[in-house]
Amino acid sequence: MDTGDFRKNLKIEIDGEPWVILEATHVKPGKGVAFVKTRMKNLLTGRVLERNFRSGDKVEKPDLLERPMQYSYPEGDMLVFMDTSNFELVNLTRDAVSEVLPYLIDNLEVNILFYQGKAISVDLPTFVELEIVETDPGVKGDTAQGGSKPATLQTGHVINVPLYIKQGERVKVDTRTGEFAERVK
The missing domain is CATH 2.30.30.30 (SH3 type barrels.)
Structure with missing residues (x-):
C-alpha cells in the first residue's frame, strides 16, 4: 500500500x-x-x-479480521463476547477495551478486531441507545436551545444532555464523540 x-x-x-x-x-x-x-x-x-x-513509500496491510459479535457479560477483569453465528466466546481484558466501556451494555452488537487470530480491540456502532438513570428533573419551559445538564447513563458514564431530558428516558449517544445525539422516542 x-x-x-x-x-x-x-x-x-x-x-x-x-x-x-x-x-x-x-x-x-x-x-x-x-x-x-x-x-x-x-x-x-x-x-x-x-x-x-x-510520499511513494510502501507499507504493508496487517493481517486483520473483523468479526461481528455480541457483548455478553463481565467476568472478573475480562469481558466476554459471543459470536452469534457459532456461539464461540471471546475474552478481552477491561484494559484492552477501556475506551468503549462507557457505552457497553448487554447484548450490544459490536465488531471485534482480530490480529493473527487474537482478539485485540472492539469497534462500537456509531450510535448506542442508553437509559438516563440520574439527572436533575426537567422544568417547564426547558427547550432544546436552553443549555445542558449532566446526566448519568445506565453504564455509569456521565454526559451532558439538554435540559428537557428526564430520568428514565432513553437517549442516543454518539460513540465517536461521547456526546448526546437525540432522545429516543
Whole structure:
C-alpha cells in the first residue's frame, strides 16, 4: 500500500505490529520531497505515535479480521463476547477495551478486531441507545436551545444532555464523540 493512500482509520503494519491512523496530513513543501505526517495508535499496546512517511513509500496491510459479535457479560477483569453465528466466546481484558466501556451494555452488537487470530480491540456502532438513570428533573419551559445538564447513563458514564431530558428516558449517544445525539422516542 502506498503512503499517498493514507487516511483516518486506515490500518497499516509497521515493524510487524498493527497500527491505525488517527490523523493523516499530506504535506507538499516548496522545496524538498512531499511527505505524509501521521498520528497513529498501536492496536496492540495503545501507544500513540507521530511519524512522517515520504510520499511513494510502501507499507504493508496487517493481517486483520473483523468479526461481528455480541457483548455478553463481565467476568472478573475480562469481558466476554459471543459470536452469534457459532456461539464461540471471546475474552478481552477491561484494559484492552477501556475506551468503549462507557457505552457497553448487554447484548450490544459490536465488531471485534482480530490480529493473527487474537482478539485485540472492539469497534462500537456509531450510535448506542442508553437509559438516563440520574439527572436533575426537567422544568417547564426547558427547550432544546436552553443549555445542558449532566446526566448519568445506565453504564455509569456521565454526559451532558439538554435540559428537557428526564430520568428514565432513553437517549442516543454518539460513540465517536461521547456526546448526546437525540432522545429516543
